[in-house]
Amino acid sequence: MAMLAKVKGRLRRLLERPASVELTKYEALLPKIADREDKIASLSDEELTEKVGKLRGSERELADDELVEYCALAREAAKRALNERPYDVQLLGVMGMLAGHVVQMATGEGKTLAGALTAAGFAVRGKRVHVISVNDYLAKRDAEWMRPVYELLGVSVGYVGEKVSTEHRRGAYESEVCYGSVSEIGFDLLRDRLVTSADDQVQTPHPAAVALVDEADSVLVDEAKVPLVMAGTAEGVERDADMAEVVRRLRAGVHYEEDEDGRNAWLTPSGAKAVEKALGGVDLYAEDSPYLAAVNVALHAHALLERDVDYIVRDNKVQLINTARGRIAALQRWPDGLQAAVEAKEAVAATESGEVLDSITVQALIARYPKVAGMTGTAVAVAEQLREFYKLEVAVIAPNKPCVREDELTRLFTTDDAKEDALINEIVKTHETGRPILVGTLDVAESERVAKRLGENDLECVVLNAKNDAEEAAIVAEAGAFNAITVSTQMAGRGTDIRLGGHDEADHDKVAELGGLYVIGTGHYPSSRLDDQLRGRAGRQGDPGGSVFFSSMEDEQLTQYAPEVQLHVLKEPPGEDGLIKDKTARAFVAHAQRVAEGVELEIHRNTWRYTRLIEQQRDIIMEHRDKILHSDVADKLFEKHAPERHAELVEELGADLVAEAARQILLYHLDRRWVDHLGYTADVRETVHLRALAKETPIDEFHRAVVPEFNKIVPEAHDTAVDSFDTVKIGANGAELEEAGLKRPTSTWTYMVYDNPWDSDAEQALKKVRAHVKKVKAER
Template sequence: MFGALATKLFGSSNDRKVKAYHPRVAAINALEPAFAKLSDDALRAKTEEFRSRVEGGAELDELLPEAFAAVREAAKRTLGQRHFDVQLIGGMVLHEGKIAEMKTGEGKTLVATLPVYLNALAGKGVHVVTVNDYLARRDAEWMGQIYKFLGLTVGVIVHGLDDDERREAYASDVTYGTNNELGFDYLRDNMKYDMSQMVQRGHVYGIVDEVDSILIDEARTPLIISGPLDDRSEFYNTIDAFIPRLSKEDYELDEKQRTVVMTEAGTEKMEQMLREAGLLKTDDMYDVENVSVVHHVNQALRAHRLFTRDKDYIVRNGEVVIIDEFTGRMMPGRRFSEGLHQALEAKEHVQIQPENQTLASITFQNYFRMYEKLAGMTGTALTEADELMDIYGLEVIEVPTNMPVARRDEDDEVYRTAPEKYRAIIELLKECKTKGQPVLVGTTSIEKSELLADLLKKEGFIQKDFSDPTAFAGLFDEEHATTDKVFAVLNARYHEQEAQIVSQAGAAGAITIATNMAGRGTDIQLGGNPDMRIKAELAGIEPGPEFDRRAAEIRAQCARMKERALKAGGLFVLGTERHESRRIDNQLRGRSGRQGDPGRSKFFLSLDDDLMRIFGSDRLDGMLQKLGLKEGEAIVHPWINKALEKAQGKVEARNFDARKNILKYDDVMNDQRKVVFSQRIELMKDANVAETVKEMRHAVIDDLVGRHIPANAYPEQWDAAGLKEEVANLLALDLPVDEWAREEGIADEEVRERLFKASDEVMAKKLDAYGPEVMTYVEKSILLQALDHFWREHLVTLDHLRQVIGLRGYGQRDPLNEYKSEAFNLFQGLLDRLREAVTAQLMRVEIMTQPMQPELPDMVAHHIDPMTGLDELAGDADPIAQAGRMLGLSAQDGDAPEMAAAERDPADPSTWGKVGRNEPCPCGSGKKFKHCHGRLA
């Protein structure tokens, strides 16, 4: 009560923060007349003036009023748009490294130009991050007019660019790109073997558009680059042979939960078999060193006891093909992940295909936390303010609207059943159509949007096909706007087409059904967006009198349609159910009422909806029946809205805790990733790595001596034979270590010095023989390749460890602390193995020819869309073809069958079938396929 009174008297804390920006807004406005008098050249010259001041030590904050005034003037001259005062405030919020929450239609894209220009003056590059390629291209082209007018360079990063194009784009003053592309470029850069091959140049300042979508929704799934593992057929076959030896007493099977675990007796039996086969690195099967072996044993057990041939999969043409459990159809080309498919292939004794291995991965949380200064903008962030501050250190500032919001947000209507709810929605859509009010219908999934589309079709409505750009013209038949029964359906799949459709959702009488996330970043203007229509409808007409006449007609038609839409009450946003997050509901509501336009929003719910079902609908159903709620009637009350918002708040808190917990585990890997990646860059920068190699060699010798010559031991207690053997294996040196042990008065320190001297002499001879330039190249190449090899192995081990570490909780131990401890030990082991491998290779290396540049492995990028569960970067966008991924399956290249070498005619490529990229080319050239006929154009 006192808090509400204080807010009324003194304003909220957000109001006070916004008020603090007003003096600088006044300063920028005072400069406007002076900047308006400048010629184009004089205005452009301001950029060099500002840059020289920054180089002279001036802070960016000192330049802010003048820089913002310059951008405002440039926008007026290039785009015909002038930044509002509230947009100046938004720009200052972004410059300070905060999140600006600005309602839909307030011009966030234009706001970003202010801090982007100011921060680009430092010459270190600014990244503007968007949610899809279409928006990256659109914004770079649209806002690029301002930057180019002021003398800045603009680049755009989208899918399909080569490294040279990417490097040029990142070298620009301003770089637009998608979150996926920027993250993958960072990962790929840290797999390169030379600094000149890298494309990014650091992470100084970034602005994330739709920041809540990228930093919260998409943060649930990491970016992954994967590649094929080496052939391990023998390993899978060996483990597969052990499973039939287990009896029913050796494992517990739960078919309902589809789980199978070994009993204590089974574990002992399996441990003995693995020990005899030499597959265990230590005696105890459950030591962390054996975590990968245990993982594959569990997968083999699942393959034998949970998966049935001709029910879960079939064997066809020597391949294991998955059967979709929902449709019963075969899914060729789809494979189970985590080694399960290989276990099935071993079980059925068919050829085992290589398993995909994670080569590199990173979460968006850890990628975006690398920026020295990060900012974001969105229409909805306040409900997630705690998470954004906790994870990223980003404060959310609510920027006031330029015009007061006139939208009317009505109370929810709650029905007993889903059919009743949909009947009410259909009736309301008919009513809106009759009076010419545009409606945007928000659904929670593609499936629900298609269900509603089918119901409309049964009522005589026709779904508009927008594959042809001229289809837009049909939406704007003014005579029939209220009588033609047409509607549009869009979902977040085809971004450019989606933007065109949603931009016309404000036309009088338009009905647009969309998933909640679809069309973000595109403004819905009442009457339709004339610019988007001109681009779509006049695409084939050259600029000239005819083009100008048609464009003027479209603009006049949009203006008339806007008047009709305004009279009908503006855009009506209709939600078909509540989302588990208030933020998504607010995004949908915010599509209506832009720039002071009238509008209306309402949600229709039923007790069958997910959120209602989870929060006690059984009791509520009985209560509503007792109160005499009849079929087709709805209950409407503000209390229900409050109760639902509380429920949503609980779900949001639970999801935040889940994401935070995932991040705690990922932070462990991230700390190690930073060490490895920074070490790679140091190695690539170093002109000479001989000293690093020498330190590693001496550390290996230290370990060898320490293992075989115990501290304070007499020479007769030394393991001289073992030391001699290991010196031969690791250092390729045949030294009389056993004779040294018999020398009078010798100590471990002297043995160590002799080994140092002998190994240093070998390397000195190699240096004399091959020259410093060649040796530096070889040392660097071996170091980097060995580091990459062990890091990839380490990633797989950590992944397997993470899957089983939760079981430590049963022993009253904290799984996270256990994971940290084990991961640290594994990392220490990685460093030890790296030193030994590099030393052994360099001590044996013989250089016969001029060394070639090391090749990067074959790579495939993945990012699972958290809203659909589909791999956004898979080759096919067909949701049915991708359905396997929702079941934890991973896609492989193509469906073409392998051809036996004997069946291939070197002169006829049509007989080659599917050829592995690293196989010898069937043409007989002797080159790998990827360097010959399989070379990418």
């Protein structure tokens, strides 16, 4: 049977199109929904809400007649609450999402409203819903914007964000529909796993049954590269400013080398000698050397992390940039050694050190929901990934009005300088007509460089990047205004419509006559899907628009993933301005992008192979932790293994106080063992490929090392807790853990960790490092 299922799965992969969900069944219901429109329009608001209430009941999916009734009522609710009548394509999207699919709807087609009607539809069937977005701003905006619709449908709604209070947070999760960013909902889950009192949890006892993912490709694919990691204060890493200064003097190509991907850097023999001399003649490669790890992390910070690309410095702090969105990653940092190294590199105030308390991948977070659906403008490009990692199918919804945007071929230049000159000239020429321009750059540094050059040409522009992301929505809303020039990093104001003529569309017709919004990309992103997202900012709802991408032979993506293309192989020589018209060269640009997409997919695939074991172990531990938190497991443990002390304390302090003290002691030791286990698995992951070099399978070795250690966690936690029960002072205020040296973190924060282990490039880099180490030792 298993073999038959596997064969069927392979056949399905071969025969199915990437977006294979048929919506014919739901299209047939649209006329019936329209037939109900006039009758429902005659209902009062109270009668409408009452009609929706009659659909409440069992948690089964809506039957066809119920689906028709719900969509008709939902359309009327939107008309009354927002003065917006949902198009047929929006209702088609609603029905597709209620069936558990990811629907692809073009920019400007009304995904926000479709999502709200879908969430309310699930809520009507008794399912609690989390509407998951890419950032806090969109979560709050959409919850407040759609609230009148929810109220008419008789559904409660709330939102969570980074700055809301615990009371607000708990109330939002008690609502039938709760909006929140993927990181905020994930971190609330992690925080709930760290509490020592059931009353401090915010998500339970109301777990959501449905995850409705807005911008599904961004959340499920782009954000999935960054695990959500919760850290807490600990004795630990100190910043080494001297090491940063030593590394700052090293020269690339002489003292250290980097791999082609820019993911690894290592000292050359010459570099090792230079570092040893600078540190006073130490032996860098001596056994148990305290210097090698510090040098490596300082070198990583110096050589691989770039200011205004990977991070910015603001208010005397290093602030990370989420490269998937080109935005500040609020309250996030790199693991301590790297964070400290970057702070030393930039000579800014050091942050406190800590250790990882727990983590969860986006994939594991989404897997917790029994039902998942979503919406985005670009899903087909990642349909295979959505199917492989989330078991989700994509349904494509045709636009309400055909897209008439004109997408030009990529303009490829010989050098970055030639590309940038042509880019500025194109902006200057287009701006003379008054046509609005949106320039999409690859990073913060480039956005500021383009803005500076435009200023030198007496052109004013608005810059949207990680340094001023708080103004994002207002800036993007005006990007379609007459004469506007907007320069933005990736994912410009995603979720905010760019209307021709400005947010009030005052000059709509004038701008439309000029060709609509003109989108210019300064380079191709690592995925064609991200390119399409930028293009999709123009041409909403049948409006005119245009797009073009500028690229150069020196672009990092081209040199990294298509290094074989060189000027001398071109059949047609470049023009005087450096423009390359040779079709072969342009084909290499697309090839490089496809290779980049393949690399990212393989990273995701390999990462999940390893992390899913940890996720399974985490679920087991957290289930046990919940029992301790919500029952008398700890009290019975001590009553059994320390009966005399338990009886004495109960007689002296009362059963309730002793049970709570027992709970605190056992929770501390279980959490401590779990933290230690996470550290151990991280160490194993760092070295598992050394075993691969010895002809052993890394994943098997990883399991072989990690599983036995995991099995020790609960027994050891119980044993040490019993020992502590005999020694920890327990008084009227409970267990005095800190006096016994059992100190919990005094604060927590989140880490930015790019989980990129075990790819072939990393293996190659590891081999190179080991070879260099051997060479250095051989020369002594």
